[in-house]
Amino acid sequence: MINLFSWSDTLATGFSDIDLQHKKLISIIDDVFQIAQTPDGNYALRMAKALKALTDYTEYHFSEEELFMRSRGYPGFEGHRSQHSDFVGKVNMEIRSLAALGPEDAYIFYRFLGTWLLDHIAKSDKAWAEWIQEQGKGLTRLQFAMDTLLAL
Numbered sequence: 001m002i003n004l005f006s007w008s009d010t011l012a013t014g015f016s017d018i019d020l021q022h023k024k025l026i027s028i029i030d031d032v033f034q035i036a037q038t039p040d041g042n043y044a045l046r047m048a049k050a051l052k053a054l055t056d057y058t059e060y061h062f063s064e065e066e067l068f069m070r071s072r073g074y075p076g077f078e079g080h081r082s083q084h085s086d087f088v089g090k091v092n093m094e095i096r097s098l099a100a101l102g103p104e105d106a107y108i109f110y111r112f113l114g115t116w117l118l119d120h121i122a123k124s125d126k127a128w129a130e131w132i133q134e135q136g137k138g139l140t141r142l143q144f145a146m147d148t149l150l151a152l
């Protein structure tokens with residue numbers, strides 16, 4: 001099994017808080033991979049903890065992103081939010097059906113998580129980030145930074 005997903009600058013949205021949250025999510029997904037690589041006596045407990053961290057942090061991150069997008073009036077907001085809720089639905093279903101994830105199943109799940117997240121960041125998140133940046137072009141750097149801080 002190989003590690004397939006990592007952060008790269010091409011994923012940057014230009015909003016540092018959001019980028020940090022994306023890095024954290026990639027690192028939680030990597031924990032799922034690392035645990036699948038080292039199935040010891042504590043495997044089930046370690047995996048359960050990682051999956052809990054994944055669902056908790058995903059929920060937090062999506063709500064932050066949605067708040068930000070909505071506060072800026074992003075026109076693709078509804079579509080973006082439904083991508084988030086589809087993902088949450090799939091993750092919850094997988095976690096339930098794979099309650100006792102074996103390492104092979106965990107690796108398949110890991111591939112799904114990483115593929116979805118990196119594709120979502122590269123396409124959908126960058127789309128809203130570019131739109132917001134485009135809207136901010138008439139503002140001074142300071143106004144834009146203040147608006148961003150207030151929106152987050």
Ligand SMILES: [Fe+2]
Nearest residue numbers: 065120124125
């Ligand atoms: Fe998103």
